[in-house]
Amino acid sequence: MSTWTVMLIDHDRLFSAALGTLIGSGPFRVNHHAASLDEALAAIDGGTDPDLIVLALQEGSAEEMAAVRRLRAGTGARIAVLADVTADQSLSLSLKAGADAYLNKGMSSESLLRSLQLVMLGEVVYPTHVASLLIASANERPAPPRPAPAAGNELSKREIQILRCLLAGQSNKTIARNLHITESTVKMHFKNVMRKIHAQNRTQAAVWAIQNGLSPLINA
Missing domain, CATH: 1.10.10.10 (Winged helix-like DNA-binding domain superfamily/Winged helix DNA-binding domain)
Structure with a gap:
């Protein structure tokens, strides 16, 4: 079975440690914890090269999504966003920022591990109503065809x-x-x-x- 290296980004170090223990029980190896997106970007600039980045979303703000875009531009890692709630606005922003997954913190540990494995196998994991958000995203700011x-x-x-x-x-x-x-x-x-x-x-x-x-x- 493949083993993937993981960077966790979360200001809550206790939650991050617990999440690292959980993720480490699967085919993943957590090799870096970052308390902020800026800290994560600095680590990547310094040579840290994870296969997967798991970001615990704080507000789902445009500023956070801009940082996600910088992550996307700075690394080839897959990016999974963890959020407290499945809010359409932050989901849409995550989609635009290029995240590969948008997951709810309330999901079961089995579902989380399975979702992250799917992400590493090339899948894009979003809630089932993502199609409507894609449509809204395309309508509110059309991308170059x-x-x-x-x-x-x-x-x-x-x-x-x-x-x-x-x-x-x-x-x-x-x-x-x-x-x-x-x-x-x-x-x-x-x-x-x-x-x-x-x-x-x-x-x-x-x-x-x-x-x-x-x-x-x-x-x-």
Whole structure:
């Protein structure tokens, strides 16, 4: 089993220590605790190179999200945000900042570890109503459109279905079950879709899908 290094960011050192113990019981190794985003950024500038950054969100403010963007720009680590409540505003800001997960502090330890493992396997983990927030985000401040697939490289019917399932918040396993195909086939389709639409991750793919008029697909 793979082992991933983790940086924890939280001003509450007691909570951070408890969280580190919990995370350390899975396939993770906590190698750095930071009390603030500035401290975390300084550590990264100094050579700390975690596989995963877990940030305990304080207010969900625009200032915090600006710091998350700096984290995203300064490291290739996956970023998971932990919040006290699933507030749409902070969720939307986290999405815009490029976080790979938005998780509730009240979730079970098993769910937390599973979610973090999914993040490290390339998944984007957000609440199920993320599609509506993606739509709101795209409407309130449209991003520069990503290039459409070149002629002769258009999306297939199956690839469009995959994107619509993604908008519905479905995991690879759920998509495979709904479309009656294997998970490896789903991953292959995702790889082809990312290449065609010039997306670097599932969040960018979801934004592209919404900007191009696709809607969530609940049942195939």
